[in-house]
Amino acid sequence: YLSAAQVKEAEAPLARQTITSLMYAIEFHKTQTGMYPEDLHTLSASLPEYQRAILFDPMKRQTENGVRAFHYELINESHYVLLGVGTDDEPHTGDDIVPDVKLQHGGGVGLMIEMNDDVADRRER
Secondary structure, three states: OOOHHHHHHHHHHHHHHHHHHHHHHHHHHHHHHOOOOOOHHHHHHHHHHHHHHEEOOOOOEOOOOOOOOOEEEEEEEOEEEEEEEEOOOOOOOOOEEEOOOOOOOOOOOEEEOOOHHHHHHHHHH
């Protein structure tokens, strides 16, 4: 039998793969509509039903309200934060899971990996 910690460790690669697929779906939505989705519910409506599973964090299958979606935060029309909240259930902490991509400055992808003062500044623009 696996301990709870071993199960979480085994689920992390799946969560990283799933959130990376979700990031690509968000970017495709922007390409198709000209804007990032307001929230994951909006994105869900544009996805085929079989693809909607990428909205949910496999590390957080059940909560009081059902299945937990990844944390998505639209910062402004050009930027968003996307992450799995990790084992502490809090966004913007050290155990967050983020998409597995290498971002290039000026590359046109709106994903913000780190929540910092720069993000707060962009929220106001």
